[in-house]
Amino acid sequence: MSAIQKVQHPHPKSRKYGAYQSEIYANGMFRNIMPTVTTDPNKLEEQAKQCMSKKGYNYVGGGAGERATMDANRLAFRQWKLVPRMLRQTTHRDLRVELFGRTHDTPLLIAPIGVQVIFHEDKETGIADVAAELGIPYILSTASSSTIEEVAQASGDGARWYQLYWPQDDEVTISLLNRAQKAGFEVLVVTLDTWALSWRPWDLDSAYVPFVKGIGDQTGFSDPVFRRKFKEKHGKEVEEDIHNAALEWQSDVFSGAAHTWDQLELLKKRWNGPIVLKGIQHPEDALKAVEAGVQGIICSNHGGRQLDGAVGSLEMLPEIVEAVGDKITVLFDSGVRTGVDVIKALALGAKAVLVGRPWVYGLGIAGKAGARDVLRGLLAASNDLDQSMGLAGIQNVAGCDRSMIRRCHYPGDRNSSN
Numbered sequence: 001m002s003a004i005q006k007v008q009h010p011h012p013k014s015r016k017y018g019a020y021q022s023e024i025y026a027n028g029m030f031r032n033i034m035p036t037v038t039t040d041p042n043k044l045e046e047q048a049k050q051c052m053s054k055k056g057y058n059y060v061g062g063g064a065g066e067r068a069t070m071d072a073n074r075l076a077f078r079q080w081k082l083v084p085r086m087l088r089q090t091t092h093r094d095l096r097v098e099l100f101g102r103t104h105d106t107p108l109l110i111a112p113i114g115v116q117v118i119f120h121e122d123k124e125t126g127i128a129d130v131a132a133e134l135g136i137p138y139i140l141s142t143a144s145s146s147t148i149e150e151v152a153q154a155s156g157d158g159a160r161w162y163q164l165y166w167p168q169d170d171e172v173t174i175s176l177l178n179r180a181q182k183a184g185f186e187v188l189v190v191t192l193d194t195w196a197l198s199w200r201p202w203d204l205d206s207a208y209v210p211f212v213k214g215i216g217d218q219t220g221f222s223d224p225v226f227r228r229k230f231k232e233k234h235g236k237e238v239e240e241d242i243h244n245a246a247l248e249w250q251s252d253v254f255s256g257a258a259h260t261w262d263q264l265e266l267l268k269k270r271w272n273g274p275i276v277l278k279g280i281q282h283p284e285d286a287l288k289a290v291e292a293g294v295q296g297i298i299c300s301n302h303g304g305r306q307l308d309g310a311v312g313s314l315e316m317l318p319e320i321v322e323a324v325g326d327k328i329t330v331l332f333d334s335g336v337r338t339g340v341d342v343i344k345a346l347a348l349g350a351k352a353v354l355v356g357r358p359w360v361y362g363l364g365i366a367g368k369a370g371a372r373d374v375l376r377g378l379l380a381a382s383n384d385l386d387q388s389m390g391l392a393g394i395q396n397v398a399g400c401d402r403s404m405i406r407r408c409h410y411p412g413d414r415n416s417s418n
């Protein structure tokens with residue numbers, strides 16, 4: 001009997017990214033067209049720095065304090081190495097994952113990123129469009145430079161989740177939830193680690209904070225409840241006094257006072273769908289999230305932008321996964337730069353992974369086309385998710401497990417590609 005088995009690809013759609021590597025070679029070899037955005041994760045940030053405004057670059061590239069936690073995020077990835085397997089049937093990889101009852105083409109999500117207009121005029125609406133095209137769920141930030149409704153329109157029938165910066169004013173909170181729900185956002189992501197902005201020297205040294213000038217405040221400025229209350233208090237429309245409107249919106253959302261666990265009841269009552277808490281690092285908080293009855297958590301330290309000196313996010317993932325088991329969906333972010341990083345996070349128990357800075361750099365370099373290149377690269381070229389999964393001997397996301405990863409400490413290991 002012939003040993004050659006014909007394997008049917010499980011899902012033809014998940015191959016749609018696979019052509020990118022050959023597309024790059026063909027463009028260069030036959031048409032002399034080189035990639036606009038570098039495919040080298042270690043050069044991406046530098047290219048973005050050359051292309052972006054200084055303030056825009058500093059905003060995305062910077063972190064809290066001396067950026068020790070940003071470094072820790074990368075070092076935590078470097079500590080884990082994959083152990084590849086051979087002679088397995090891995091020709092056709094299946095990258096699909098199911099999250100909260102919906103199947104997605106890949107285990108990637110677009111991390112919520114605020115004020116995107118400072119990086120490129122394509123901003124949130126452009127990225128939502130690209131995300132829908134590539135089948136990646138888009139997570140819209142409350143600190144957005146496009147409105148909830150504009151982003152919903154750009155995202156079309158693409159999957160979209162809403163990230164809440166949780167206002168102190170419950171009436172405003174309820175209004176945001178209603179708008180997001182009406183606009184087709186399926187999952188509510190509540191960010192817990194940014195109730196105040198951290199000490200960020202790269203922004204402080206040029207005294208740059210776009211939101212006080214009304215940039216990135218579009219969610220508030222377009223909100224009927226916020227607008228009504230502003231008018232009642234100041235006797236003016238938002239547009240007549242942008243300065244005070246911005247201050248008011250900022251102090252409602254980044255008040256300097258954290259909410260508490262019991263207050264989650266309001267969100268549970270008012271949001272008709274899954275709720276995910278973003279910014280969980282301690283296993284005991286992960287257990288509290290289970291107790292609170294939410295559906296998911298994101299093991300994240302905000303990309304090292306909040307508490308400097310905090311542990312690398314990947315360091316905490318195994319303990320968190322062990323603590324909560326299958327009781328809740330565990331997602332991961334902070335420091336993901338390559339397809340291999342995605343595999344490592346999946347192998348350590350994350351169900352899916354959010355990516356932040358890399359596509360923002362692409363956006364800064366060449367608008368939404370640049371962000372698209374970065375995302376396609378992550379999903380397709382060598383050192384990418386699909387190819388690397390194959391080379392590791394893994395056929396699908398479920399195959400990324402603890403058996404394929406080892407903790408190894410090599411003194412002097414690089415922590416580049418922040």
Ligand SMILES: Cc1cc2nc3c(=O)[nH]c(=O)nc-3n(C[C@H](O)[C@H](O)[C@H](O)COP(=O)(O)O)c2cc1C
Nearest residue numbers: 060111112113114141191302303334335355356357
């Ligand atoms: C420029 C920038 C803006 C961000 N804005 C938000 C935001 O509005 N809401 C939020 O929950 N997280 C925000 N984050 C954090 C990201 O969602 C994510 O946690 C982080 O970028 C992941 O780390 P990485 O950049 O190393 O991938 C922002 C991050 C950056 C770099």
Ligand SMILES: O=C(O)C(=O)c1ccccc1
Nearest residue numbers: 114115143194211216305
């Ligand atoms: O910069 C950030 O990390 C962030 O979360 C944020 C906060 C306010 C406005 C825009 C982004």
